[in-house]
Amino acid sequence: MRFHRNLVEAVLDGADQIFNQGQYADKAVERLLKRDKRWGSRDRGFIAETLYELVRYKRLYAAIAEVKDPFSREDLQRIFAVWAILKGHRLPPWEMFASTPTRRIKGRYDTLKTQRKYRESVPDWLDALGEKSLGEGLWEQELHAQNEPAPVVLRANTLKGDRKKLQQALAAEQIASKPLDGLPEALELEERPNVFRTQAFQDGAFEVQDASSQQVAHFLQAAPGMRVVDTCAGAGGKTLHLAALMENKGQLLAMDIYGNKLQELKRRARRAGAFNIETRVLESTKPLKRLAGTADRVLIDAPCTGLGVLRRNPDAKWKLQPEFLKEITGTQQEILQRYSRLVKPGGKLVYATCSILPAENAEQVQTFLASEAGKAFRLEGEKSLLASRDHSDGFYMARLVREG
Structure with a gap:
């Protein structure tokens, strides 16, 4: 070179x-x-x-x-x-x-x-934490996998067309891709072009979204006509996926404490042709009280350490501090307690993180289920994804059903 x-x-x-x-x-x-x-x-x-x-x-x-x-x-x-x-x-x-x-x-x-x-x-404290949490063998495998560059994965926007149509449109712009098994909208690019300059992107035909992240909306089991609440929507990657799965039918409420992120979601929604999305900046608890017990589906894409996405954000391991884990697990439980109240009887809640630590994942769910608010719920299913095993970002998701 x-x-x-x-x-x-x-x-x-x-x-x-x-x-x-x-x-x-x-x-x-x-x-x-x-x-x-x-x-x-x-x-x-x-x-x-x-x-x-x-x-x-x-x-x-x-x-x-x-x-x-x-x-x-x-x-x-x-x-x-x-x-x-x-x-x-x-x-x-x-x-x-x-x-x-x-x-x-x-x-x-x-x-x-x-x-x-x-x-x-990796920092000493994080190395020790990972080994204690996952065991030496799995932690070593995961660390190695997280140091591999992540591929570029797209999600075909089914409000505009299917995966095959997107693949053809990209090929016309000399961008080669391959479908991923088990993910009906996912295409993995063979190289790393600037996809944001493509006509397909301008037309709203796709979003850049990792394979693991694409599984969350499907896991929520949202359907057309439902009232769905994305409680920590951010800039709306999963919100847009939910809108597509709902075929723009029903109400999709995207909430966040950061108004600038929701503004970005609005811009992305216009390009994607997603028009059943309503955004709401959470400045008080009043909106939550009005929505209590009314949602068919609630997604909690919780803030976390991000240790499952170090392939994409490697600087996170240098920015994280030991005390942050204690702070974020407290926040996660508070969010679970607060937003679970939105689910109506018979409705479902998905708690998800992009972390691989049990303290942020299964342990949080078990703590919630043992609490007063959690007694109305049962665990219907959960899934853990690892870079070393699943060749995608590290993710966790649990689906809870409100029975009473």
């Missing part, structure tokens, strides 16, 4: 923004890719893929480079050099790489790769 200085400098700028300034990796990459309109798809791919690789293996590369954060520009150059050497690339004869100790880098890698916390690049 031949390195170009402006691309390397862009990677170093991005690493500084993510590691030192605390910016989210996806946002930093998005801004960087707009820096120079002359960059082609290969240039943009190099910047994005290299940056994500540096984020995934931050601890390993920094340890080999013998630097600690906050990283100076020289430190970041050394980390980049480690990445390049370990990937088998020849460094250019630039001054910043003049004293790169290639043999020492390889030697330190051979030493450090014997320790999981370096090999898979």
Whole structure:
């Protein structure tokens, strides 16, 4: 590989923004890719893929480079050099790489790769938590799988057409894809093009949504004509899927505490042709009181640690702090207690997270079922998805039926 200085400098700028300034990796990459309109798809791919690789293996590369954060520009150059050497690339004869100790880098890698916390690049506390929660073998497999880049998966918007029609439309724009078994709307792309520039996207024919996430709406068993409430809708990926499954019939109420996210949902809904969605910013408990006992289906896509989606958000493992788990599990139980009241007798509730920790998943459901509010519910089914086993994001979902 031949390195170009402006691309390397862009990677170093991005690493500084993510590691030192605390910016989210996806946002930093998005801004960087707009820096120079002359960059082609290969240039943009190099910047994005290299940056994500540096984020995934931050601890390993920094340890080999013998630097600690906050990283100076020289430190970041050394980390980049480690990445390049370990990937088998020849460094250019630039001054910043003049004293790169290639043999020492390889030697330190051979030493450090014997320790999981370096090999898979994870903080000590998180490594200990994962091993305790999942067991050593499964945790190691999952860590390794979460360090693999995630594929691009699309969900065909059945309000506009089926998966076959979408596949044909993408092929007409030279984008190859393959259907995923068991998921009627899912297409996995063979490469990583900018799908947001396609005519199919402008026409609302699809949304980008991982295979695991696509299972949640189906798991809720929503049907046309129902009253469905998406309680933590955010920007509405699952809301839009529900609208399609409901065929735009019935009432779909999307709620969130963040109005800006619901504005994004409205924009996406217009493009998707989803018009049975009503958004509501939760500024008080009054809307919940009025809706108590009226919903056929309630989805709680709960806030969580996000440890099931590190393939997509690798910087999360560096931003998470040990005390956050205790805080978020408290919030999750509060949300379960509050929103379960919306379900009418005979109705169903799905609690879902993009975490792989039992403390956020099955244990939360059992705690709820043992509570006063949970006595009216029974567990009808649950599903756990793992990157190492299911080749998709780590997810959990439980479906509860209100019997009284």
